[in-house]
Every structure is written in structure tokens, then in C-alpha cells.
């Protein structure tokens with residue numbers, strides 16, 4: 001911890017520099033530099049609270065050095081020191097972020113007051129920055145619920161990877177497990193936090209739209225383009241984080257272009273002749289096995305390695321049942337506030353139902369379940385009757401058994417509230433697995449997928465059994 005504030009004087013006039021250094025060193029830690037180059041080096045090394053910067057330096061103007069000093073993080077507070085004839089430069093200096101200016105020869109009393117004010121301002125700025133960081137930390141704690149070992153491991157990886165400003169992070173896990181939430185938290189905890197977080201879902205657009213959304217275009221780049229052109233998401237995310245959801249659906253030509261951006265930090269908007277430079281970190285998410293897609297030739301391996309410096313697998317909710325009730329209570333509180341309701345807790349019977357449900361839609365399904373109850377009911381506890389719309393495991397099995405009799409897609413046996421495609425896939429795999437005498441090779445042949453793909457999907461859907469219980 002620093003005791004006295006640190007002041008750096010950058011001035012080539014030995015007499016003046018020495019005199020104010022002696023004056024200031026009674027109360028502060030003082031360092032001196034004779035040139036802009038030495039000043040910049042010391043500023044980077046010492047992170048001074050305040051810089052006294054002469055405009056007329058021998059190797060470059062103090063006005064040119066000022067923006068470079070201000071770019072540092074934390075950036076110092078700067079007071080410009082000028083000779084009388086340079087006073088007109090002061091306006092420019094103030095525009096570039098100087099806190100104040102002093103004209104040589106300085107009046108010591110005025111000098112002391114200005115330095116004090118500048119240091120008070122610097123400490124206020126540091127305090128605001130510290131509080132902002134603290135808020136982010138608290139924010140994370142409040143929004144990310146879960147303490148099962150698998151989830152904690154994922155959180156720990158996310159926090160560690162956030163420390164790097166550019167390591168690619170690939171988040172994998174089923175729909176609704178919290179991949180986007182993790183991406184936002186990685187951004188918020190990273191050195192890029194004060195820059196934008198920009199998200200693109202690659203599964204919902206055509207290849208052409210994805211390309212123009214990402215790279216932007218010049219006016220008249222293609223038929224239907226906006227007359228004034230459009231800034232792309234890469235540019236919008238400059239300095240910050242680009243979140244590519246369902247990255248597996250990135251078209252091959254865009255994969256190649258994105259790889260170039262990540263390697264060279266440059267790209268051409270569609271129809272442009274001039275390159276743009278960007279500095280971004282990409283966090284990608286995918287609810288299938290991206291490496292598997294590489295093996296199948298659907299995704300570039302070189303891009304995979306760029307995106308997946310750190311891979312984080314988020315467990316499905318049914319694989320971390322100890323998180324179900326804390327999450328449910330967290331959402332209960334959140335929706336109590338939103339709908340001004342007074343639910344205090346969850347009855348034991350209702351807890352039992354929540355704990356035994358499979359949650360194929362993961363945390364999103366649990367969140368929607370709690371929201372629906374809080375919105376529609378007026379009680380102080382969540383009771384079993386409030387969860388009537390949640391198909392019980394037994395109900396699901398019955399629907400499955402019925403559809404076994406009648407064929408996979410017997411409409412009349414589908415649950416009334418509908419079924420997600422993932423759930424349907426899970427049921428089909430389970431059914432074929434049973435019909436094939438629980439033999440994985442036979443099941444894979446029947447479904448015409450490689451055996452390892454079947455094993456991956458079974459794991460993902462929680463259909464794996466201990467090895468001795470299967471053929």
C-alpha cells in the first residue's frame with residue numbers, strides 16, 4: 001500500500017524541476033524526468049497519482065505526450081506547466097484531459113493549492129473505480145447461483161480466464177445452463193469490462209446476414225444494403241468482448257474471415273477498400289460438441305483452437321441437483337420483487353417435485369417455472385398444486401411408454417404442454433437404446449451415427465448407466 005501520493009515531474013528545466021521537487025517532497029513521493037521518453041517510462045513503471053507536465057519538452061511536445069499518459073490504466077491526473085507564451089496551448093491540453101494548468105514562473109501558494117486539488121480529484125477517481133469493481137464483484141455474486149462442485153469448477157475456470165484480455169473461451173453445455181450469463185460475467189471481470197459486450201446468435205441468421213452483421217458494409221455494398229452503410233458488430237465490440245452464441249452455425253466462409261480477424265486484428269467491411277483495425281476478445285458458446293463438429297469437417301480446427309484456449313463445460317441442472325433449490329429461491333426473490341408478491345419459501349412437497357424433475361430446459365426452465373407461479377398465484381409458499389403443469393417423472397415415463405407402443409412420434413401421446421426438440425431427441429435415443437437391448441454399438445448403427453457421437457449424446461442427456469448394467 002502506498003503511504004504518500006506519488007508525483008512525477010516531467011520538465012527539462014533543471015532549476016525549476018529541482019525547486020518544485022524539493023518543495024513537494026516535504027509531503028509527497030516525488031520523481032523527476034527530463035524528457036518525454038523518460039517521463040513515459042517512469043509513468044508506466046511508477047503509476048503516479050499526479051504528473052506535472054511541461055509543454056515544451058526537448059524530444060516531443062507535452063501536448064503529444066498527454067494522451068499517451070492518459071491511456072495508462074490507472075491513468076494519472078495531469079497538470080500542464082507552460083511558459084507564458086504557450087498559454088494558448090492550454091485549451092487544447094484541457095480538451096485532451098489535463099486537470100489544470102500552471103504558468104511559469106509559478107506562484108508557490110497557487111501551486112500548492114492546485115496540487116492538493118488535483119490529488120483530491122485523483123483519489124476520488126480511484127475510489128470510484130474501486131467501487132465500480134466492487135459492484136461488479138457483488139453483481140457477479142448475486143446473479144450467479146450455484147455451489148455444486150461441477151459448477152464451482154466452471155466458475156473458477158471462468159474467473160481465471162477473465163484475467164486474460166484475449167484468451168478465447170469456449171462455453172459448452174445444453175441450452176439454458178447459463179452460457180450467456182457466464183460470457184457476460186467473464187467480460188465483466190476482465191480488463192475489457194469498461195468496453196462493450198456484443199452478442200450474436202449464429203443460429204438465427206442466414207450466412208449472408210451473419211457476414212454483414214459481423215463485418216458491416218460500405219454504402220451500396222449489395223442490393224438491399226442501407227444507403228449509408230452499416231457498422232459491423234466487430235467494430236461495435238472494439239476494445240470489448242464479442243459473444244458468439246451457437247458458434248457451430250458460423251458459415252464456413254465467415255469462419256475463415258473471423259480467423260483472420262483474430263490473427264491480424266484487421267478486416268475489410270463488405271464492399272470496402274480500406275481495412276479497419278479491431279481489438280476484441282471472443283467468447284463462444286455451443287450446445288453441441290464443437291470438436292466433434294471439427295472431426296466431422298463442419299468447423300475449422302484452426303478456428304477451434306483460437307476460440308477454445310479455455311474450454312468450460314457447464315453441467316446440466318439435473319447433474320447438479322443440489323443447486324436446484326438455491327436457484328429456485330433466488331428466482332422466487334427476484335420475481336417477488338418484480339411482481340410485488342410475498343412468497344416466502346417452497347413447501348416440502350413442492351421441493352420434492354422440483355428436486356425430482358429432470359429439467360431438460362435447465363436453469364431457464366426452472367426460472368420460467370418460478371416466474372409463472374409467482375405471476376399467477378397469490379400465496380406465501382409454493383405448494384405442490386402450483387406445480388401441476390410440470391410433468392412428473394412418472395408422467396413423462398408414461399408418455400414415453402405410450403409412445404413406445406405407438407411409435408416415436410405418436411401425437412396423441414405427446415405431453416400437452418409440448419416437448420423441446422432436445423427432449424424428443426433424448427427420448428428417441430433412450431427408446432432405441434432399450435429396443436437394441438441396451439447395446440450402444442447396435443443403437444449407434446440403428447440411428448446411423450458414430451458410436452462416440454451416441455456416447456456423447458447419452459452422456460449429455462444423462463442416459464449413461466454404470467458400465468455393468470449395459471451390454
Ligand SMILES: Nc1ncnc2c1ncn2[C@@H]1O[C@H](COP(=O)(O)OP(=O)(O)OP(=O)(O)O)[C@@H](O)[C@H]1O
Nearest residue numbers: 143144145146174175176177178179180181363364
Ligand atoms: N447459475 C445461474 N444463476 C442464476 N441465473 C442463471 C444461472 N444460470 C442461468 N441463469 C439464468 O437462466 C437463463 C438462461 O441462461 P442463459 O441464457 O445464459 O443460458 P444459455 O446456456 O446461454 O442458453 P442457450 O444455449 O439457449 O442460449 C438466463 O435468464 C440466466 O440469467
